[in-house]
Amino acid sequence: MEIVRIENLFFQYRGGFSLKNINLSVKKGEFFGIIGPNGSGKTTLLKILVGIFRPQKGTVQLLGRIPWETSRKEMAKIVTLVSQDFFPSYDFSVKEIVEMGRLPHLSLLSGTSRKDEEIVLKSLELTGTLKFVDRNFWTLSSGERRKVVLSKAIVQDTEILLIDELTAHLDYNNVSLVGNVLKRLKESGKTIISVFHDINVASALCDRIGVMKNGEMIKTGAPPEVVTEEVLRNTFETEFVVLEHPVTGRPLAFLK
């Protein structure tokens, strides 16, 4: 079942960078990775999918809904963006930040229930951040904050998760922890579209990878089709060596 559909997308910042000719179909339960050089348009594409920007041409549908024609509350039940720039302006505790993820599920008059609280605590446990529950969000390290923001996305319980580079700030143990959390979300039927700077993390986790360059998605395919010396050289304009992971068989890329 198709969950995300992008057709002939064109979007331009006022007189500047543009995304062009993007066509993509993502199925339910698929883990789709996006890689590409800095400034190639990865974050812009996620912002269009979540409805922050409206493209000048083409269509985007998430579960049949067009983001910019659907109310924010309804969209918030379908899709969430774990973004690189989550900067709450008040001194919220970790628990309060994650509780915000439950807002789309609450009615106007009701506060969070005991069940919501349980969901929040479970999600903090899942990302290994339960020990910070009462801490001021801003007193956490950047990697700890990223895991809390992932917990907030998990409690929002949307069909689609968009993730903008989650693992770059994390140590190896946490890359593995977050990777396992994302695998569990996928196994539970969630559809994930995630930007990665680490090609090998994308290769390990994704069913398919899309390669962005200069605002276009120049290649999509399973990791062995995309993580090749030729594709990576053309994309990043530098030389790579690609080997096979001895345990998983997935491609592993190294700078030459």
Ligand SMILES: Nc1ncnc2c1ncn2[C@@H]1O[C@H](COP(=O)(O)OP(=O)(O)OP(=O)(O)O)[C@@H](O)[C@H]1O
């Ligand atoms: N609000 C904006 N107005 C004008 N140009 C913008 C705006 N936001 C981003 N850009 C430009 O659009 C281009 C694509 O940016 P984007 O953040 O989508 O790239 P990216 O592939 O996610 O990069 P990175 O890997 O560095 O995070 C960049 O050249 C950026 O300078």
